[in-house]
Amino acid sequence: MSRDKKGSYALLAFGTGGISMMLAFLVLIGGTDEQGDDGINGAGAQTLDTHRVPPDYLEWVSRAGAVCADVSAPLVAAQIEAESNWNPRATSPVGAKGMSQFMPGTWQTWGVDSAGKNGQAKPDGVADPFTPGDAIMTQARYDCWLARKVKSYRIPGDTVRLMLAAYNAGPDAVRSFRGVPPYPETQAYVSRILTLKEKYSKAEAGTGEGEATTFGLRVAAYAKKWLGTPYSWGGGSVEGPGYGTDGRTRGFDCSALVQYAVY
Known part of the structure; x- marks a missing residue:
C-alpha cells in the first residue's frame, strides 16, 4: 500500500486495491494454525x-x-x-x-x-x-x-x-x-x-499454496474491522488507532495496522 506523508486517506479508499493486498498479506503472515481466546477463535475466520x-x-x-x-x-x-x-x-x-x-x-x-x-x-x-x-x-x-x-x-x-x-x-x-x-x-x-x-x-481466502490458516484469516478479520478509518502517517499502534505526525488525523498507517491485527 502506498502512503503519503502530507495527506490522510480513508482506508476505505483502498478497498479494492491496497487494502485487499494488505489483507492477503496478513493472511500470509499468519502462517501458523494458532487458536486463541480473543473472542474470534476461528469462528469468524471461516465462511459457511x-x-x-x-x-x-x-x-x-x-x-x-x-x-x-x-x-x-x-x-x-x-x-x-x-x-x-x-x-x-x-x-x-x-x-x-x-x-x-x-x-x-x-x-x-x-x-x-x-x-x-x-x-x-x-x-x-x-x-x-x-x-x-x-x-x-x-x-x-x-x-x-x-x-x-x-x-x-x-x-x-x-x-x-x-x-x-x-x-x-x-x-x-x-x-x-x-x-x-x-x-x-x-x-x-x-x-x-x-x-x-x-x-x-x-x-475466505487462499495463500496461493493451499487454504489460508485459521490464524491468518483471524488476523485479516481484525484488520477488516477498521475499513473506513483514516490513513494517518505515523498513527496507530498495537492498541488501536492514534494520531499521526501531523497531530490532526487519528487512524493507522500501514505498519501500525499490521501490528494491531497481528498482536
Whole structure:
C-alpha cells in the first residue's frame, strides 16, 4: 500500500486495491494454525460452505452465524448435526426437543419466535423448539450468551470449546472444573462439533499454496474491522488507532495496522 506523508486517506479508499493486498498479506503472515481466546477463535475466520447445509435451513444458519463473533455459521451447522442430524422433530429420552435439542426449562427462558411453521420466514407468535427457524436462532442466542458467560470466568483456553462444553454440561460445570469438564460425553461432544465445523467451512481466502490458516484469516478479520478509518502517517499502534505526525488525523498507517491485527 502506498502512503503519503502530507495527506490522510480513508482506508476505505483502498478497498479494492491496497487494502485487499494488505489483507492477503496478513493472511500470509499468519502462517501458523494458532487458536486463541480473543473472542474470534476461528469462528469468524471461516465462511459457511452453503452446499453442505440442507437448503430449507440455509437462511437460518446464515442468520444465526451473524448474531455474535464467537458463533459462526459453520459452528451452528456443526452443532445442529451433532444434536439432531438436522431433524426438526427430534426428541431425546431425557426430554430435549427439536433440531437444537433444548430442554423445556432452557427453552422457556431462551426460546425466541423467529419463524413460522412450515418454513415461513415471518414469526407466528409462538416460540416453538420444533420450528427450525425458532430453534436455530435460539441456539445462536444461547450460544452467544454462553460464550460471554465463559469469558467472564477468565478461564484459559479457547472460548468456543468452553462454550460448547457449557452447552452440553452447563456453565456451572465449566466454571467448577476451570475448563471442559472431564465427562466423556461432554469431551466427545466438543470434539465432534469442532471436527464437524470443518465439514461446513470453507476458507475466505487462499495463500496461493493451499487454504489460508485459521490464524491468518483471524488476523485479516481484525484488520477488516477498521475499513473506513483514516490513513494517518505515523498513527496507530498495537492498541488501536492514534494520531499521526501531523497531530490532526487519528487512524493507522500501514505498519501500525499490521501490528494491531497481528498482536
